[in-house]
Amino acid sequence: MIKLNEHLASLPGSYLFAEVANRTKAYSDANPDKTLIKLGIGDVSLPLPKSSVLAMQKAAEEMGIKESFRGYGPYEGYDFLRQAISANEYIARDAVISADEIFISDGAKSDVANIGELFSIDCRVAVCDPVYPVYVDVNAMAGRNGSFLNGIWSKIIYMPCVPENKFVPELPKERADLIYLCYPNNPTGVAASFEGLKTWVDYANEHESIIIYDAAYRAYISDKNLPHSIYEIPGAKTCAIEIGSFSKNAGFTGTRCSYIVIPKELKRGGKSLYELWYRRQSSKYNGCSYIIQRGAEAIYSDKGKSEVSKLISYYMSNAKFISNSLKKAGLEVYGGVDSPYIWFKTVDGMSSWDFFDLLLKEANVVTTPGSGFGPSGEGFIRLTAFGDAEQSRIAVSRISEIL
Amino acid sequence: MIKLNEHLASLPGSYLFAEVANRTKAYSDANPDKTLIKLGIGDVSLPLPKSSVLAMQKAAEEMGIKESFRGYGPYEGYDFLRQAISANEYIARDAVISADEIFISDGAKSDVANIGELFSIDCRVAVCDPVYPVYVDVNAMAGRNGSFLNGIWSKIIYMPCVPENKFVPELPKERADLIYLCYPNNPTGVAASFEGLKTWVDYANEHESIIIYDAAYRAYISDKNLPHSIYEIPGAKTCAIEIGSFSKNAGFTGTRCSYIVIPKELKRGGKSLYELWYRRQSSKYNGCSYIIQRGAEAIYSDKGKSEVSKLISYYMSNAKFISNSLKKAGLEVYGGVDSPYIWFKTVDGMSSWDFFDLLLKEANVVTTPGSGFGPSGEGFIRLTAFGDAEQSRIAVSRISEIL
Numbered sequence: 001m002i003k004l005n006e007h008l009a010s011l012p013g014s015y016l017f018a019e020v021a022n023r024t025k026a027y028s029d030a031n032p033d034k035t036l037i038k039l040g041i042g043d044v045s046l047p048l049p050k051s052s053v054l055a056m057q058k059a060a061e062e063m064g065i066k067e068s069f070r071g072y073g074p075y076e077g078y079d080f081l082r083q084a085i086s087a088n089e090y091i092a093r094d095a096v097i098s099a100d101e102i103f104i105s106d107g108a109k110s111d112v113a114n115i116g117e118l119f120s121i122d123c124r125v126a127v128c129d130p131v132y133p134v135y136v137d138v139n140a141m142a143g144r145n146g147s148f149l150n151g152i153w154s155k156i157i158y159m160p161c162v163p164e165n166k167f168v169p170e171l172p173k174e175r176a177d178l179i180y181l182c183y184p185n186n187p188t189g190v191a192a193s194f195e196g197l198k199t200w201v202d203y204a205n206e207h208e209s210i211i212i213y214d215a216a217y218r219a220y221i222s223d224k225n226l227p228h229s230i231y232e233i234p235g236a237k238t239c240a241i242e243i244g245s246f247s248k249n250a251g252f253t254g255t256r257c258s259y260i261v262i263p264k265e266l267k268r269g270g271k272s273l274y275e276l277w278y279r280r281q282s283s284k285y286n287g288c289s290y291i292i293q294r295g296a297e298a299i300y301s302d303k304g305k306s307e308v309s310k311l312i313s314y315y316m317s318n319a320k321f322i323s324n325s326l327k328k329a330g331l332e333v334y335g336g337v338d339s340p341y342i343w344f345k346t347v348d349g350m351s352s353w354d355f356f357d358l359l360l361k362e363a364n365v366v367t368t369p370g371s372g373f374g375p376s377g378e379g380f381i382r383l384t385a386f387g388d389a390e391q392s393r394i395a396v397s398r399i400s401e402i403l
Numbered sequence: 404m405i406k407l408n409e410h411l412a413s414l415p416g417s418y419l420f421a422e423v424a425n426r427t428k429a430y431s432d433a434n435p436d437k438t439l440i441k442l443g444i445g446d447v448s449l450p451l452p453k454s455s456v457l458a459m460q461k462a463a464e465e466m467g468i469k470e471s472f473r474g475y476g477p478y479e480g481y482d483f484l485r486q487a488i489s490a491n492e493y494i495a496r497d498a499v500i501s502a503d504e505i506f507i508s509d510g511a512k513s514d515v516a517n518i519g520e521l522f523s524i525d526c527r528v529a530v531c532d533p534v535y536p537v538y539v540d541v542n543a544m545a546g547r548n549g550s551f552l553n554g555i556w557s558k559i560i561y562m563p564c565v566p567e568n569k570f571v572p573e574l575p576k577e578r579a580d581l582i583y584l585c586y587p588n589n590p591t592g593v594a595a596s597f598e599g600l601k602t603w604v605d606y607a608n609e610h611e612s613i614i615i616y617d618a619a620y621r622a623y624i625s626d627k628n629l630p631h632s633i634y635e636i637p638g639a640k641t642c643a644i645e646i647g648s649f650s651k652n653a654g655f656t657g658t659r660c661s662y663i664v665i666p667k668e669l670k671r672g673g674k675s676l677y678e679l680w681y682r683r684q685s686s687k688y689n690g691c692s693y694i695i696q697r698g699a700e701a702i703y704s705d706k707g708k709s710e711v712s713k714l715i716s717y718y719m720s721n722a723k724f725i726s727n728s729l730k731k732a733g734l735e736v737y738g739g740v741d742s743p744y745i746w747f748k749t750v751d752g753m754s755s756w757d758f759f760d761l762l763l764k765e766a767n768v769v770t771t772p773g774s775g776f777g778p779s780g781e782g783f784i785r786l787t788a789f790g791d792a793e794q795s796r797i798a799v800s801r802i803s804e805i806l
Contacts, residue, residue: 283516
């Protein structure tokens with residue numbers, strides 16, 4: 001009989017959001033008269049920018065006409081989008097990344113998941129704790145996991161991110177080969193400083209490790225002194241791969257477009273990682289839809305930029321209100337300033353799940369328990385600012401009332 | 404230093420199409436007055452069906468309105484498309500596949516490449532020879548390859564597909580765990596019979612192997628007695644995974660949409676392969692764009708079906724003309740009846756590359772040398788019927804003249 005990939009077949013179920021859904025449903029079924037407000041999931045609620053809609057409609061029209069029809073596109077993505085990303089996300093921020101260091105794909109999750117294929121299954125993975133579960137799961141599936149006990153894998157290095165270290169981890173005692181960093185962070189909502197990232201860039205260059213830098217939330221950075229890209233840190237081009245997304249700035253969660261940056265000078269074992277990624281992508285992927293790439297390009301037009309800026313303002317006004325209100329109510333609150341996530345401590349030392357239950361039953365608000373993101377998330381709760389403004393305000397006033 | 408995935412890092416370059424491009428460019432540069440006609444690459448040339456264009460424009464509009472906006476979609480794809488595929492590709496052909504056995508993705512290449520992750524890296528892979536290079540490359544990257552000599556990998560089982568066995572391989576002497584079959588076939592252009600597939604389904608059930616059945620070209624089958632799906636063969640639901648595409652029927656090569664079927668009763672080691680795939684996809688992929696899924700759904704409307712049928716007729720009229728003309732010119736020709744590919748023998752025992760050069764230089768037609776698809780392709784040439792009708796006719800008359 002054919003054998004299964006045991007790393008995948010033995011992977012524990014994805015417990016967090018399933019358990020949130022179960023508890024929510026059980027409460028809802030037992031209390032049909034209560035109206036729940038959901039601030040748990042990181043999906044956006046506002047529609048796409050009009051510029052993107054119009055660009056995609058025009059691109060679809062082109063595809064219906066023989067003279068302007070396009071078949072297979074370039075594996076790396078169309079140059080019009082790669083150029084727009086280079087100019088607006090990098091050159092404009094003094095990070096020297098050219099169009100030919102950028103690959104377009106259908107989503108940051110795909111890139112986060114697939115980039116590991118460039119490296120040996122023996123390499124040691126380091127993640128922040130708490131962490132976006134995908135970084136851990138995809139490495140577990142690849143066999144970089146070891147044994148699973150108390151919610152953590154024996155071979156993966158979990159690096160606590162807590163108020164004491166401003167949610168930027170200390171360098172690990174064990175050698176880390178493949179290091180996942182995400183700033184502004186999901187779930188803690190905190191952005192990294194220039195100095196915080198420099199420590200990591202220096203470490204990675206010294207140890208010839210690789211940093212996978214997930215910048216999906218960078219459009220939410222409000223403090224102009226904070227780095228938007230790891231390539232603003234000197235030395236990052238020889239140790240870091242950066243992933244960007246259109247999901248959280250332009251509302252592309254259901255439209256699907258993202259990009260990954262692999263600098264030309266980034267090499268390991270004498271091999272260009274850009275070329276290895278090209279080989280991987282050209283063998284396993286046929287590129288992101290032309291129509292969608294035109295939709296992404298449009299957010300860099302003047303009109304598109306102004307529309308995206310309004311989307312961000314809307315969510316950040318939610319974030320500010322949530323964060324300030326919870327502080328006023330006496331909670332210890334992080335995030336919500338340079339990110340759409342609000343991360344706060346439970347009261348009276350309650351566990352994340354106990355506090356989740358309390359908020360569900362007493363305030364009728366659905367949240368995400370911090371312990372679901374890793375052991376160091378215990379005692380915290382995550383809220384998102386991606387909801388409707390009015391609903392978010394009602395949710396927060398309900399939470400404040402029961403405290 | 405972080406170690407690379409040596410299976411990827413040591414993979415030989417993708418020689419075939421690069422070499423075709425090199426020789427074509429060299430000839431073109433030296434002979435700027437000659438007009439080349441390209442019948443080498445399997446990309447389509449006609450525009451998308453109007454139904455798809457309109458559906459995508461409407462979907463884009465919905466995404467720009469708060470009330471109809473959609474964020475993250477279901478990992479398996481939207482039910483409207485899964486239902487349409489079940490009804491039209493399966494139930495209509497007496498293959499009992501329900502919507503909840505179908506996963507939507509961004510392309511058959513992605514599914515072909517990723518499905519291997521469900522299985523151990525120890526399993527033995529069997530492919531047809533000649534073969535679509537992706538089946539081999541993705542397994543080589545995963546470490547199922549062994550050593551590379553004379554264009555073949557020591558651990559991969561290559562099964563000759565030649566005129567003598569009607570291009571359907573005989574059962575291998577060594578045990579095969581993961582078997583890739585593609586019918587109508589790329590590159591040989593031949594469709595499989597019911598009996599030909601039954602042999603393989605019986606083998607796979609007996610040995611508890613898995614067949615990956617690539618049905619990307621099934622819309623081109625003209626003989627009503629030939630199976631369009633492996634699930635028309637009794638027993639296939641306990642041994643086969645099927646991959647379908649919208650690229651070659653509806654012209655989605657640059658639009659990107661496909662599907663994979665994993666029957667609910669398909670299990671190995673007591674595990675449901677559907678559930679393993681769900682776990683893989685939900686951890687590594689966030690689904691195909693809502694807009695694109697609406698475009699794919701539209702090809703199953705009455706108007707869409709009629710438009711797709713016109714596209715197929717156009718290409719098949721090319722195929723018929725190419726095939727008949729080359730036969731009249733005295734060549735030994737296969738394919739072109741139930742597939743858009745024409746596969747013919749070179750003359751006077753010439754090698755594929757020598758004949759490629761002759762056609763390039765004397766007829767100014769770019770083809771694909773059969774040996775690039777594997778050792779049993781030596782002495783053959785592949786042409787595609789996806790080009791412009793007028794250009795295809797000129798190309799064939801030029802070829803006929805030099806023979």
